Every structure is written in structure tokens, then in C-alpha cells.
Amino acid sequence: MGLFDMFKTDAGEKMTPALAFTTSLIYIMSADGEMDAEEVGHLLSVLGGKDDGRGSIGVGAQNQALLDSALKYRRKNPLDTFLAEAAPLLTDAQKMCILINLVDSSLADGQPEREEQEMLAKFMTAFGVSEERFRPFFEVIVLKSDRTVFSNQAHPKNQAGYQVKLGLN
Numbered sequence: 446m447g448l449f450d451m452f453k454t455d456a457g458e459k460m461t462p463a464l465a466f467t468t469s470l471i472y473i474m475s476a477d478g479e480m481d482a483e484e485v486g487h488l489l490s491v492l493g494g495k496d497d498g499r500g501s502i503g504v505g506a507q508n509q510a511l512l513d514s515a516l517k518y519r520r521k522n523p524l525d526t527f528l529a530e531a532a533p534l535l536t537d538a539q540k541m542c543i544l545i546n547l548v549d550s551s552l553a554d555g556q557p558e559r560e561e562q563e564m565l566a567k568f569m570t571a572f573g574v575s576e577e578r579f580r581p582f583f584e585v586i587v588l589k590s591d592r593t594v595f596s597n598q599a600h601p602k603n604q605a606g607y608q609v610k611l612g613l614n
Contacts, residue, residue, distance in 0.1 A: 462539050465531035466546070467492065467515040469568065472524055473547045476560040483553040488512075491546060524564065528571035540572040545582050552590040581611040 470491065474484040492508045518527070535543070547565055551557035557565075569579060588609060594600050602609070 460530050460534055462535055463511060464514055464518070465527075465535060466539070466543055467511050468518050468527060468531070469543045469547060470550055471515045471519045472527065473550050473561055473564055475519065476551075476564045477558040478560075481554040483555075484550055487550045487553040524567060528567065532571045532573075535572070540574060541579075541582065544568060544572065544574060544579060545586060548583055548586045549590070552586065584611065 470488050474480045474488060492512060522530075532540070544565070547568060548557075551561040551565065569576070588594075588602075591602075594602055597603070601607070
């Protein structure tokens with residue numbers, strides 16, 4: 446044991462799939478150097494945020510502890526360290542869930558920043574998910590987030606005969 450080993454993680458705390466999920470969202474939210482209100486709102490909705498009746502939104506005690514652990518981990522570790530630690534612990538379904546939520550979070554404030562796009566690519570590489578495989582999921586999230594289909598009748602997806610389809614073979 447080295448002198449500074451005690452600072453690596455809290456005693457007894459280890460990476461879990463739930464911590465990996467929450468920490469992933471913290472990484473994407475902070476990719477551009479700031480956490481926008483829309484991104485925080487997305488995080489709270491995913492973690493089960495609720496109105497406390499006093500006009501503020503919080504998370505339950507269990508999720509608060511998870512969020513606190515994720516924030517601590519993010520402050521102490523670069524993305525590459527996190528990906529190397531988390532990826533081997535996750536099932537394919539957990540990896541895909543994280544990727545889908547990363548895209549959703551990056552679109553929460555409108556357009557994904559370049560840093561968010563680059564970070565998503567790093568997650569996909571670490572998780573062994575190709576762009577080709579992920580494309581149909583991405584297209585669904587983009588459509589979900591594109592509310593201009595309601596405000597712009599000239600939107601290409603509102604044209605007569607256009608049909609939404611997944612890019613599956």
C-alpha cells in the first residue's frame with residue numbers, strides 16, 4: 446500500500462453498474478466545462494428527482510448518496526481511468542443504456558457540444574459499440590428531442606410521404 450492509496454476512493458466504495466451509470470452522466474454534463482440547467486434536469490429525472498413541495502427538486506436519499514459518489518469520483522478521476530474501470534463491469538444492456546442516456550443528456554440543452562460528441566465517441570470505443578450498431582438508437586433519441594416537427598410544418602420530416610424508420614437491415 447502506497448502512502449497516497451487512501452485517497453483513491455472512499456473506504457469500501459467500489460465501482461458498480463449504478464455508480465458507472467450516474468458517473469457517466471456527470472462526465473457528459475461537464476464535458477464542455479459547465480453543467481446547464483437542462484442537463485441537471487435530465488440527470489434528476491433519470492435518478493428519480495422529485496419536487497419536495499417547497500419548489501425545489503431533489504433526489505431520494507439512496508440516489509443522493511449515488512450522486513455524491515459520482516461527483517466525488519468525477520472530481521478525482523480522468524475519463525480514461527473511469528472507462529477502464531467501468532467498462533469491464535457492465536453488461537451490453539447497461540452499456541447501451543448509458544450510451545442512450547448520454548445522447549439524451551447531450552441534447553437536453555439543444556445541440557450537443559463538440560466536447561460532448563468527442564466524449565460520446567470515447568464511451569462507444571471503450572464499450573465496444575460501433576457507430577453502425579448505435580445509429581438506430583441515436584436516430585430515435587434525436588427524433589425524440591426534435592420538437593421542431595411541431596413548430597415547423599416545412600420540416601423535412603413533415604413532408605407528405607415521409608415515414609420514420611429505423612436504420613435496420
